[in-house]
Amino acid sequence: MDARLEQRRALLRSVQACLKALLASTDRSQETVFENSVHLDRFCPALEKALRSGFRESKKKALFGGPKDFWNYISNIERIDQRGSQTVANVRGLSQIKTPKGKGRAWIRCVLVERSLESQLKRLTSQKLLTDEWYEPWSILREEENDMLLAYLASLNLIDFSLCLKDIDFDNLPDDLGPPEDVRQQLVQKQLEQRERQISEFQDTLERQQSTISLAEQQNLATNQQ
Numbered sequence: 001m002d003a004r005l006e007q008r009r010a011l012l013r014s015v016q017a018c019l020k021a022l023l024a025s026t027d028r029s030q031e032t033v034f035e036n037s038v039h040l041d042r043f044c045p046a047l048e049k050a051l052r053s054g055f056r057e058s059k060k061k062a063l064f065g066g067p068k069d070f071w072n073y074i075s076n077i078e079r080i081d082q083r084g085s086q087t088v089a090n091v092r093g094l095s096q097i098k099t100p101k102g103k104g105r106a107w108i109r110c111v112l113v114e115r116s117l118e119s120q121l122k123r124l125t126s127q128k129l130l131t132d133e134w135y136e137p138w139s140i141l142r143e144e145e146n147d148m149l150l151a152y153l154a155s156l157n158l159i160d161f162s163l164c165l166k167d168i169d170f171d172n173l174p175d176d177l178g179p180p181e182d183v184r185q186q187l188v189q190k191q192l193e194q195r196e197r198q199i200s201e202f203q204d205t206l207e208r209q210q211s212t213i214s215l216a217e218q219q220n221l222a223t224n225q226q
Contacts, residue, residue: 004138008145011050012152018043019152023159032160033112035168040161044108045176050149051104054139071104073134077124084120087111094165102170112161118153125150 022039026032033040051070077084091097091106111117125131125141135141140149 008053008138008140008143011046011053011140012145012148014046015043015050015149016152018046019155023155026159032162034162035164040163044105045174047108048105048175050140054136054142056134056136067100069100069104071100071107073131074104074107074120074124076127076130077120080127081120081123083114083116084123087114087116087120094170096166097170099171102173105170105173106165106168109161109163109165112156112159113163115157115161117156118150121153122150 018039022033022037022043025037025039048070051074055068055070055073057068075088078088079085087107087110090110091103094103094106097103097106108117111120125146131141140146
């Protein structure tokens, strides 16, 4: 079997396996996927790798300078699709993200929330000249595997996603989460951080309420003394 064909199919198998686990998790636990989902943390890097299959990063960098990633291809949707244009604008509005890689990761989460991942990617890949410009002939997005990828992604329209975009360092997320033990450790850490944020927010709210009560008591006391 051709090495590049096997590589494409391996990437698709990875996306499919992560997608099945993500779908199964919503059947077992809850209908909405949140940011602390370990299955989301596995799916997103798998999809990123598929979108980087055959990406002409070195050629584009030589022509235009600076790092390039699939975001530089994805962002072209603002010229051909109104909904996609708004998604791109939302990603660009996240000022903490500086790199194309980080913007691409944020875009994936945006379109998951919007339930438009499959439709936007389908709209892009239907633009043959554009896709040929950014991807090698043997890439997933230019081969028949693209139809398989889009079919997989269509099932995500069945899931509700509630994801955080403002408090994540997308530029420095790991490209691979590693073995399951590391994933579990990362999940526990994320849950602890989330609990700490909730406690901090509760304490801030309580302090504001106490301050308001104290001020009201002082005002009542002053009124009574008059």
